[in-house]
Amino acid sequence: MSLSKEREARLKELCRVFRADVLTAIHGVQSGHPGGSLSVCEILTLLYQERMHIDANKADDPNRDRLVLSKGHAAPMLYRNLIEKGYLPQDAMASLRKTNSELQGHPARHTPGVEMPAGPLGLGLAAAQGMALGLKLNGSGARVYAVLGDGETNEGAVWEAAMSAPKFALDNLCAIVDYNKVQLDGTTDEVMPLRDLAAKWRAFGWNVIECDGHDLMALDAALDTAEQTKGVPTVIVAHTVKGKGVSFMEGKSAWHGKAIDDESFAKALEELGGAK
Amino acid sequence: MAKQLREVYGSVLAELGDSNPDIVVLDADLSGSTKSKLFAEKHPDRFFNMGIAESNMVSTAAGLASVGKIPFVNTFTVFLTTLGLIAARGQVCYGNLNVKFGGAYCGMSDALDGASHHALEDIANMRSLPNMRILVPSDETSTRWATKWAVDNDGPVYLRLSRDVYPDLYPAGTQFELGKGAVVRDGTDVTVIACGLLVHKAMEAAEELAKNGISVRVVDMYSIKPIDTALIERCARETGAIVTAEEHNIYGGLGSAVAEVLAHAGIGAPTEFVGVQDTFTESGKYSELLAKYGIDAAGVKAAVEKVLKRK
Numbered sequence: 001m002s003l004s005k006e007r008e009a010r011l012k013e014l015c016r017v018f019r020a021d022v023l024t025a026i027h028g029v030q031s032g033h034p035g036g037s038l039s040v041c042e043i044l045t046l047l048y049q050e051r052m053h054i055d056a057n058k059a060d061d062p063n064r065d066r067l068v069l070s071k072g073h074a075a076p077m078l079y080r081n082l083i084e085k086g087y088l089p090q091d092a093m094a095s096l097r098k099t100n101s102e103l104q105g106h107p108a109r110h111t112p113g114v115e116m117p118a119g120p121l122g123l124g125l126a127a128a129q130g131m132a133l134g135l136k137l138n139g140s141g142a143r144v145y146a147v148l149g150d151g152e153t154n155e156g157a158v159w160e161a162a163m164s165a166p167k168f169a170l171d172n173l174c175a176i177v178d179y180n181k182v183q184l185d186g187t188t189d190e191v192m193p194l195r196d197l198a199a200k201w202r203a204f205g206w207n208v209i210e211c212d213g214h215d216l217m218a219l220d221a222a223l224d225t226a227e228q229t230k231g232v233p234t235v236i237v238a239h240t241v242k243g244k245g246v247s248f249m250e251g252k253s254a255w256h257g258k259a260i261d262d263e264s265f266a267k268a269l270e271e272l273g274g275a276k
Numbered sequence: 277m278a279k280q281l282r283e284v285y286g287s288v289l290a291e292l293g294d295s296n297p298d299i300v301v302l303d304a305d306l307s308g309s310t311k312s313k314l315f316a317e318k319h320p321d322r323f324f325n326m327g328i329a330e331s332n333m334v335s336t337a338a339g340l341a342s343v344g345k346i347p348f349v350n351t352f353t354v355f356l357t358t359l360g361l362i363a364a365r366g367q368v369c370y371g372n373l374n375v376k377f378g379g380a381y382c383g384m385s386d387a388l389d390g391a392s393h394h395a396l397e398d399i400a401n402m403r404s405l406p407n408m409r410i411l412v413p414s415d416e417t418s419t420r421w422a423t424k425w426a427v428d429n430d431g432p433v434y435l436r437l438s439r440d441v442y443p444d445l446y447p448a449g450t451q452f453e454l455g456k457g458a459v460v461r462d463g464t465d466v467t468v469i470a471c472g473l474l475v476h477k478a479m480e481a482a483e484e485l486a487k488n489g490i491s492v493r494v495v496d497m498y499s500i501k502p503i504d505t506a507l508i509e510r511c512a513r514e515t516g517a518i519v520t521a522e523e524h525n526i527y528g529g530l531g532s533a534v535a536e537v538l539a540h541a542g543i544g545a546p547t548e549f550v551g552v553q554d555t556f557t558e559s560g561k562y563s564e565l566l567a568k569y570g571i572d573a574a575g576v577k578a579a580v581e582k583v584l585k586r587k
Contacts, residue, residue, distance in 0.1 A: 068339075109372070122331075123363055126332045127336070130338060131340070134339065134344065160326075160327075161335070164326055
């Protein structure tokens with residue numbers, strides 16, 4: 001089940017292109033969140049382009065896998081993945097955050113392929129929990145993924161769901177924390193120290209896996225383990241870099257939610273090897 | 277026979293669960309109080325106690341609804357419509373998901389617990405959410421209908437329920453309709469537009485006022501959103517004066533909804549608002565609190581007398 005070298009190479013190329021396209025869209029509208037979109041790139045791309053059982057032609061299939069992007073500000077990376085899967089037109093990115101567009105600043109459920117609205121942080125894990133619970137009741141083997149930000153775990157609602165999901169033995173639920181260590185006002189240590197994030201989840205009864213969230217092979221292996229783990233939900237604490245792929249954005253809280261100026265945009269595209 | 281609305285709701289839900297396997301029920305550690313326990317006893321595999329975590333409960337329900345379930349979320353009204361509000365707004369209503377909110381202890385019906393447990397802003401909170409429908413039953417028959425209506429119709433619904441025993445108002449099998457109100461007593465001098473407990477208080481007041489030769493029409497506005505604009509306009513034109521009556525803050529609830537309709541229609545009928553006058557309440561016996569805050573027949577009667585002077 002492990003990722004072949006060829007698949008890994010293809011995904012890497014998709015990630016490069018997706019990063020460039022996402023920055024192009026954010027630059028185009030002069031609004032959005034580059035840092036967290038770049039850090040979650042491998043996580044979303046691996047799930048959408050490789051692992052999840054979804055089909056845009058059977059968008060209402062009750063047995064499809066679901067993903068809740070709880071860190072809704074990374075919506076552009078979600079949209080780019082949905083375009084690749086055929087849920088949205090190829091030129092959709094240009095309409096990001098624009099009036100009358102399907103691509104809202106944060107995920108909205110009327111956008112094809114989006115399973116749950118997000119934006120107010122902290123709520124997505126519980127919604128994913130509800131999906132996992134309902135799918136089990138329906139006798140479906142589909143899996144549910146919840147992608148969270150690290151700053152998002154400041155929200156108490158995350159821990160309400162962290163407490164309840166093991167109670168319901170939701171082994172069809174996998175949470176992934178995009179642990180990029182930077183939030184809007186500064187580092188997570190400065191804003192709200194998370195201390196031993198993995199230990200917190202473990203204490204709530206989750207199967208916890210830590211890995212490099214930019215290493216596709218490592219992420220893929222973690223997702224395999226999650227799928228094989230029975231009786232408890234799994235959380236993958238994915239160590240990532242905010243702004244990954246663009247040297248001057250990496251690790252910088254300033255690039256959490258900043259419009260990209262023309263000069264920085266040109267440099268970023270150059271580093272990413274140009275657009276598609 | 278007069279019954280607690282929570283009891284009726286719980287038993288109807290349990291009953292509907294027999295024939296509809298998609299109904300699931302969630303509670304936040306108050307199932308013995310909200311009576312969702314009646315469903316839990318019959319359908320333990322479809323009942324989920326979420327602990328004291330209202331936000332988690334409503335978000336989980338959003339997820340359940342998105343995979344085809346019909347979740348009912350239950351707790352005290354005040355907690356459901358405050359702690360549960362962010363998920364009600366951001367997920368359930370924004371996503372137009374099929375979640376049903378059962379607010380068990382509306383108004384001051386959890387009297388002795390005091391202001392912290394009184395729900396006097398819930399209609400305002402829920403009414404401001406796009407896609408939300410609000411039903412306020414006033415007896416067993418209307419509670420039965422509202423609960424079944426929520427099951428049968430897709431999308432978010434808020435049921436405002438009470439801990440208290442309400443007398444019967446409607447014969448069994450009465451037909452209700454979303455977006456309609458019911459004239460439960462006809463009259464010509466003034467219309468009292470009420471919901472929930474206050475329908476009964478308005479009926480008492482109307483009886484009293486009749487002795488003084490004042491003819492009061494009473495409307496049970498059981499559907500607050502959408503609201504029966506045609507009926508409100510007709511009552512204002514025909515009786516020339518309006519009193520609204522609700523166990524809620526005077527801001528944002530039924531009174532505000534009626535005033536919006538009157539203002540939009542350009543009908544300048546004098547209007548008085550019976551409700552809690554924008555203050556926090558207190559602990560006490562329910563009947564004493566209702567009297568102290570003017571949410572009773574005497575309060576409605578005084579408002580009628582006042583509005584008639586302005587006519």
